[in-house]
Amino acid sequence: MPQDAAPLPSESPLANPRDLAPFASVDTWIFDLDNTLYPPHTDLFAQVDQKMSEFVAQLLDMEREAARALQKDYYKRYGTTLRGLMVEHGINPDGFLEFVHDIDHSKIEANPRLSAAIEALPGRRFIMTNGTTAHALAIAQRLGVHGHFEDIFDIVAADLIPKPHADTYNRFWDKHGIDPTRAAMFEDLSRNLAVPHARGMRTVLVVPEGTREVFRESWEMEGQNAPHVEYVTDDLTGFLERVSPVAQKVSN
Known part of the structure; x- marks a missing residue:
């Protein structure tokens, strides 16, 4: 690669910055x-995140703050909030998926x-x-x-x-x-x-x-x-x- 070639945008220190x-x-x-x-600065996923908290709060009749904490716990342990709700509470996934993805994509x-x-x-x-x-x-x-x-x-x-x-x-x-x-x-x-x-x-x-x-x-x-x-x-x-x-x- 030519010496004046621009470096890659940002890379792991484990990778050669010029080795593609x-x-x-x-x-x-x-x-x-x-x-x-x-x-991420579009905040699009933030809409999904908020709707997941709302779903958990309504499903389990919890305060919003407690529901959000539980949502994040499930996300970390199970990979998705949905998976946690299915394993821990046996919910039908269809309603959850439809609800949390009903957002404004215009951003x-x-x-x-x-x-x-x-x-x-x-x-x-x-x-x-x-x-x-x-x-x-x-x-x-x-x-x-x-x-x-x-x-x-x-x-x-x-x-x-x-x-x-x-x-x-x-x-x-x-x-x-x-x-x-x-x-x-x-x-x-x-x-x-x-x-x-x-x-x-x-x-x-x-x-x-x-x-x-x-x-x-x-x-x-x-x-x-x-x-x-x-x-x-x-x-x-x-x-x-x-x-x-x-x-x-x-x-x-």
Whole structure:
């Protein structure tokens, strides 16, 4: 690489900041949805978060503060609030999913540059989310990227078992015939990259644009320097623009 080449946006100290060679073998690109394809500062997921607290409060007849604490406990222990409610209270998931994803998506603006960067990636592209397909599609359409993905693998397709459970990744890979050693995954939660890395995937942790801090639970921000996180970037679009030419050289 030329000496005057710009460094990658932001990366794990465990990764060579100029070494994109591992992406040369990638032919499948997998993206988380919330706080990954769109920036957290839109507060879109905050709407979902608030509605989950409201659902728990109504379901269990609790004060809002206590309901929020329980919601976060379930999220941390089970991977999603929904999973916790199903295990602990036996709820039907349909009502929960419909209620919490009934939000205002208008804060998401079209992102032509991101759209072009995703479209330029050679091979197959997927969204893998613990949310619903309808929620993912609404966001992808507003971003202008919905036509670039082969499939949206949502929490229903995962049989309601959320990331980071290994069975969910296996179900996804098996459904689409994906070779993990030729795939890359982009996520905003470090723990969701552990299984992909163990199976040989390239792993990229996406943090908020322009900052290293997110107004989330402290445990959600842990693991940025974990061995299973190969790259860290606060500019998904810029990162993809740098990676794409490396992968295209092989595909061509």
